Amino acid sequence: MTKDIDYISKQKFMEELYRYKKGSVTRRHFLNVTGLGTASAVLGAAVPLLRAGPAFAGDIGDRVVLATWPNYHDPANFDAFTELTGAAVQVNVFGSNEEMLAKLQAGATGWDVFVPTNYTITTYVGEDLIEPLDTALLPNYDPTAYNPRFAEAGSVDGKLYAVPKDWGTTGYVVNTDHTGGVVMDSWKQFWDMARAEFSGRGMVHDYQLTTIGNALKYFGYSFNSVDTTELADAEKLLIDVKPHLFAISSDYQPSMRSGDAWMSMAWTGDGKQLNTDMPEIVYVLGKEGGEIWSDYYAVPKGAPHREAAYALINFLLDPAVNAKEVLFHGYPTADAHTNALLPESLLNDPILYPAEELLSPLEFGAAVTLTDPNRAELMARFKSA
């Protein structure tokens, strides 16, 4: 980061994060259980445009439909896009990758752009649901600017299907008011505490990928294991812990904030928000490893507003726009151009950018982890036990 770019102050950053936090009542789980995931919001053009953009000459139509995650974009950027191009951004918010995949498999979603996570992309390509990206239409995409670790899943068989959005980790949050000075640093502690000192206070995701994956880490197995004996060990652990859990839910922020729950599996952004508001809540990455993930922009086959889709992706990849996105949602990006515009405090944040020795044992979710029927059935047995 160059010194002379003082894009945003520390205080401003915290204010931005706070704003994000306030908008965070609607979370993945809420969307899952309500079916509101398909609820759409048309964001009209209201805020005057502040900067001129390149490469949006010509008529791209009056709208573009984006399927994405909750609180993952700065609405002001969408307003700016509409001002620039005349296309209104219609946002469909989703609760899980599985739900996105289910909708695309069922067909006729009407989406132009969507935000899949790394481990789904080969499945989308295999099912012939997304198109190879035409980089000529994405002048802001600079492959050399990305840490390849967070960009490589976008290419399948040498063809580019998706460009990186943000990345993050899956760890857990724990309220240190209740740990009695014990330093938590492993998944073994997470599961052991959940059925002992923290009985009735622990939460796991309502998501097979992370809940089973992190149970596998208890035994030192791979986060992505589909080996039946290893899964059987994980199942035994999960069934054993279940009566002690406060909840099986991906909507853990309210329970952590109210004090009902003392410990929960968590994603980067939630960990950051909780820690900002309640410093006694810390975000832990298990030393055994766990999940690291990366989200991407992709264009579904048969996107009704294809030109607008490319225009929107290109706009959001513009480092100045992307920096505003990061400040809004609090997830790190792998784009060096964008990072150059971000404040030092953010780039040094141990929750957003963990130390290398914590990052290196983490695994990216694999496609088979998502689609393995045995893992799905294991999760159903765990939930109904």
Next chain:
Amino acid sequence: MSRRIRNFLLLAPAGAWFLVMLVLPLAVVIIFSFGERGPAGGYVPAFTLAQYANLPARWAAFRNTMMLAPTGTVAALVIAYPLAYFLAVRVSARWKMTLLVLVIVPFWTSILIRSYAWIFLLGGRGIPALLDLIGISDLRLINTPFAVLVGIVYGYLPLMVFPIYVSLDRLDKRLLEAAADLGARPWAAFVQITLPMSIPGIATGCMLVFILLMGEYLIPALLGGGKVFFVGNALVDLFLQSRNWAFGSAVAATLVIVMLVTVSIYMRLMARLGNGRDDVSLM
């Protein structure tokens, strides 16, 4: 216009609606239930009974549903009946309308929003915090089967109150006077006249609540903390999470069959009770 054409035209909108919204989707579910899950999820055409053979894998969900639906129905009935009786028999005409509207008012807000209110009420800072003040500490309410039952009774109470209210409101008060004249104590009059006369209302209310409870999904998900798992929850996971549409269809078809059987047994039972009622009302 001939009578036949007129009847056809009058029935066409409802017929088309049922065809498109009920018959066709049901046919799709039945066809899918004999298929297979694709390697990445979804549906692959096949003809196999494997999905039905796999039903025991969701036995726990069916068992939970078959426990909760009757329990919730009976709890709603026990709470709704005195209320309906009070509204129909005791309240003066002046207040009746106001009180009836108060019963409906919660329906003006989505059940989702109201369930979120219950999350707070039953959570650590809600009712347990109040009970803590009077010495009952460490009470866990949220994310228990009890919380789910509370949410269900709360959510479906008006559906039970209204049919019972209607049947009690129609009750001919002269029958009660006659009973009193003939020396029946109030309790005997209630058991022999009021209660039997309200059986159609009870039957309708129980049926409405029971059928909705069999497919209930939202309240257990929110107030049960994901630990209370019903067929509705199993179906959502099968379709949207593991994308096993074939197995999901088999579970859905089985749920429909279980409901048809239960409801038809129930209706037969009620019809028999209803006959009894005719005898009683002749008394």
